[in-house]
Amino acid sequence: MAAFSQDSFSHLVDEQILASFEQTWDGLGRPGTWWTGAQRVAIAEASRLAMGDGPRPIGVAPPVLSDLDRVDGSGISDLALEVVRRVTAESGRITAIWATEAIDLMGPGRYVELVAVVVLTVPIDIFCGLLARSHQPFPAVIAGEVVGGVPDGVAGGEAYVPWLVDGWKGPNVARALSYVPVDNARRMAMVSSMYDGSxxxxxxxxxxxxxxxxxxxxxxxxxxxxxxxx
Amino acid sequence: MLLRESSDALDQVVDLTGTIGGDVRHGAGPGVSHDGLLVAYAEAAHDSPEAARLLDGQMLEAVGPGGLVDAAATVAVFNGLVRSADATGIPLDEYVMVRTVDEREALGLNEFSGSANSVAGA
Structure with a gap:
């Protein structure tokens, strides 16, 4: 049964948008490249909470990343929770120093995939909220090991994260999360469906x-x- | 840049100050249809979905259900794109950088913290 059926919305929604949401939800609880299915859902849950909380008031200091527990068990660590919060609710305050430390502590794969889960789920929640539809319950977790692996052709460059450099043609935003190609493809399918088509x-x-x-x-x-x- | 160029393609005149919270004025030519309402919708959506939904009646009357869904989709997907850009520190694409010098200066966009990823190398 589709998670995002047409009749769950009060207005007609483009089938491509619904398909991209379905694709995202289908992949959310599955083992990813660097996070398990349970951890990916935990990231999405933390992001949904952070959206509700909003940014910390100006003047409230965020925790020092290196002081936070960074052991990810079946869920996610305090470090990952803090990164989720920053990316979700305070992304305009991210600096190169902060991002570099987060990536050093988590590793580029986990950092990029965490960002991917956030930026795949935040638009869906916002879209549903704007159209007066309840947030979609998160999918069931599918057990399994992370896939792992660094794609060919990625390297450090002008961004905080490694990204595709070999033969890249296109806007930088399209390769921003290319370190995790599966999620990046889902993200760009969503962007296409909700924005520019082709x-x-x-x-x-x-x-x-x-x-x-x-x-x-x-x-x-x-x-x-x-x-x-x- | 895409707002200006797509407006030009339809012979519409857009005042870019509307995008940073200024008045949406049309100057000498026709502006973007329902620009004031669309900006208000984006601002309300940034506050909360409940605030945006207070404008649903006006949106439906002005742009129809398809327009309302388009506006909601645009707000939603750009909330993903801005987080992608901020979290990964991607620089502005070179061709955009070159073609938006005046607009970035006039609108104060170079004051955004994310500009450090682009302006320093410009």
Missing amino acids: EFFEMVWSHRSLSRPQIELVAARTSALNECFY
């Missing part, structure tokens, strides 16, 4: 009810409210 380079869109300038206006205001430079 018409990114077309300035006049016919595949949406809103015109492209209307969509870009909403996008630009959303990015500015999040103080996102990119």
Whole structure:
């Protein structure tokens, strides 16, 4: 049974959007590249809580990452919880120093996959909330070992994380999480379904009810409210 | 950049200050249809889904159910994209960097903390 059926929404939602949500939910509880299914769901649960809590008030110091427990058992460590909180609710406050320390402590694979789980689930929760649909319960955990493995062609560069460099053509945002290709592919499928379709380079869109300038206006205001430079 | 270029393609005039919280003004030409409402929707959605839903009636009247779903999808997916960009520290793409010098300066975007990943190398 589909998690995101059309009739669970009060307005008609593009089938490609529903398919990308379904794909994300299907992969959420499965063993990932660097986190188990149980840990991926724990990351998503922590992210959902962090969205509800919002950012810490200005002046409240976040914990020192190196002081936090970093042993991930069946769930996730205090370190991972703090990284989830920062990425989910305070991403505009992330600095190169903070990210470098987090990546050093967690390893690039776990860091990138944690970010991927957050950025795959946050849009779904927001979309559901905006359309007055309840948050989707998280999927059942599927047991199994992490897959592991570093993809060919990745290296450190201008970003905090290693990413695809060999022969890359395209916007940087599309390769931001390329260290974990499976989740990055899910993310870009979601972006395509909810934003540009296959018409990114077309300035006049016919595949949406809103015109492209209307969509870009909403996008630009959303990015500015999040103080996102990119 | 995409807002400006897509507006140009439709002969619409957009005041980019609307994207950073300024007035949405049209200057001498036709602006983006329902721009004020769409900006208000994005701002309300940033506050809470409940705040955004208070605008559902106006949105449905102005842009229809498909437009409302498009706006919700755009807010949602860009909340993922900004977190992707911030958490990974990706620099602005070079072709965008070159073509947005004036806008970034005028709108104060270079003051955003994430600009350190791009501006330092520009």
